[in-house]
Amino acid sequence: MSPEPFAGPFAGAVVALVGAIFGSFANVCIHRLPRRLSVVRPGSHCPHCGAAVRWFDNLPVLSYLLLRGRCRSCGSRISPRYPLVEALSALLFLLLWWEIGWSRELPAYLALFEALLIISFIDLEHQIIPDVISLPGTLAGVLASLFLLPHGPLWAVFGGLVGGGVLYAVGVLGGVLLKQEAMGGGDIKLMAMVGAFLGWKIALLTIIFAAFLGSLTGGAMLLLLRHSRRTPIPFGPYLALGALLALLAGNTLLAWYFDLFLG
Ligand SMILES: [Zn+2]
Known part of the structure; x- marks a missing residue:
């Protein structure tokens, strides 16, 4: 440093x-x-x-x-x-x-993760992700790209589309396979916000980390608590934790991945 x-x-x-x-x-x-x-x-x-x-x-x-x-x-x-x-x-x-x-990015990242902290605890208690945070949050990500983030607004808009779009596709696929609603609209808007702030690569990594963490704890709860598989598990906190891990470890992991397969 x-x-x-x-x-x-x-x-x-x-x-x-x-x-x-x-x-x-x-x-x-x-x-x-x-x-x-x-x-x-x-x-x-x-x-x-x-x-x-x-x-x-x-x-x-x-x-x-x-x-x-x-x-x-x-x-x-x-x-x-x-x-x-x-x-x-x-x-x-x-x-x-x-x-x-x-750095100039610091206030933008602090705002994003404070919003994710609020969303996580609301999702845990009420199983909802309020639009009143995620929608202005997505716009804030695009605005931050003009002043604070190292990339421009196109990068932020594309990041938001990939973040929300991939999760939407996962939800549609999961709905077909599991014959029940697999992904809430709130999660999709949350990922649009994450993508707008952190870009499409970190957004994809966020979803991978969240799915991994979610299936780990979901499996543990199924075994330990005999939790019914139908009991909805809020996904917001996993996406929030996934975004933090992806931001902290992401660049190292992505560099390694792209070296391995494209280098
Ligand atoms: Zn009192």
Whole structure:
């Protein structure tokens, strides 16, 4: 890594803190977007007693630990999802900053993966991927290609078409083979967003990684929990994790692949 103007453990701590604060906002989106509530108003409040959460009870991760996971007013349990999302967001910021460094791409990638984090937890809870994130997200990818990404808008549009299109084709094929809906429309729009930000190669790799991770855990759940094969398993979190792996390992893997077969 080249010498950075702002690097080292102190910079890392600041990046993680900013990530945790964005994670706090991600929690608001995860709770409110599927319920069609405003993410701006009102301020954070307890869903049980309605008491407003004061700023010193709203510190990422720390407040949850200090309050031992309970509302200060009524004592009802706060979901462990709150500190989990805040910690994951901090880790995500740290990981992407570590990998990419201070560059113009960094804010674009942070925005993409924060959106994927929000989508993953909404998909886990409600089995939906809200268009209100993925559609403006796809447009944001095309806009980012004009200012932040190393490639131009044609590359972003093509990436979006390949990402969404391949998943759509997989869904049609799966529907014919399994005689049930194999791929939700939300997953297709999610992949259009991923493709617009990361390009068609990383998008294809994302789908391969997600299918691999999904069949691994799907098989494990079938064995361990005797989970019915008909139980829908949300695919959004796998696509999100697949996109992260594809971005981090993708260029190395793709170079190796193209060397092997075309080199
Ligand atoms: Zn309460």
